[in-house]
Amino acid sequence: MYTRIITLCYRKIIDINVVKPWDKLVFDDSYAEFKIQAQQISYGTPYTSYAELLRNVPAAKNLSALVTPAISSYVQQLNETVPEILNNLGRRFLIFRQFQFELINSDINDKNKHQIAVNFFTEPLVWYDTISNYLLIGHLSQTTEDIYTHLFQLQPYLSIHSIKTGQS
């Protein structure tokens, strides 16, 4: 059988307007850490925004990586389940083991400008079919005669991150 194995990426955007507890904790703690790390990079320069630092101070490109440890324990609290993305039965169903934290905007002096994303990368999935607007996928390496599947719709901020085609 001709198969397509895909991984998905969900880019969860978090900014000052979030209301859910997890989102707020990630917002607050990533901002506190950004402030700490960015001050040390902006030291001796007039720049306070992430964009300015990125343009003018080479070390600023590491800021996303430096802020990541502030939020990694929150990612662990998700128990490897991608938040918010539901299958057609209304259940969360995507498993991730990799994530990437990303600073979008921020400013040492203005928390309102802080905007970040957490990118979740799913485990490989087999894409069996496309039914109307829905993708029919199953987890990899199922050995039973009946293969268990999920039906779900692509939506904003959810995309196919990688694809591998082959025979199985």
Next chain:
Amino acid sequence: MERKNFLRSLIIGAASTPVLLNACKKESASAAESGSGSVTNAGSAASSNACAVAPTETEGPFPTKSPASYVRSDITDGRSGYKISIKITINSNCTPLAGALVDIWHCDAEGNYSEYGGSGMQSTNYTAVHFLRGRQTTDATGVVTFTSIFPGWYSGRATHIHVHVHNAAGSTLKVTQIAFPEGLGTAVALVNGYNKGLNGYTYNKSDNVFSDDTAGVEIATVTGSLTAGFELLKTINV
């Protein structure tokens, strides 16, 4: 994965119904009776079976406040090298400063830092470590202690440890670096650059950060041995 994870992913969804039901139940049970301000019903444990195993309930979806994974005293993270204990005292106006946050970071035996390099934009497995970086809060005597490995060196710099002191609100009090004593019989000479040797090493007097420190204010006291490990003591005035 596969079937097990698939089943688990079903459970995640299915579990949400009982949560709601229980939540309603608990709310009605805790509705206060009107009356005097003292407890009239202390509650009673089910007496039928004192040894009954607690029922397994779904874990609530409530996130808890967690410190950054920088907060730790042992920052080794599996990096190999000679053990070093780093004890830093933070003073403000010559008196110990309690409650200050102290971040330190330094390179590994080969001269590499965590978080830097070409893979910065790769997705990370969240068990990924942030080696040789840590944060501690000063105690009443202004002291923080870290356990790490003796830093290696890289081209253009003398051996050093970065220090960033900030207050509890995250405002910078001081960004500085700690230099090491050098010359015959010092720890730098004993470690001898690990596998690299000291050929091409930048000494403090030529270092672009430490060269202006002719009084040696930035140089720590380092004692110990290769076998027993080293101890670094440094007082920083912010």
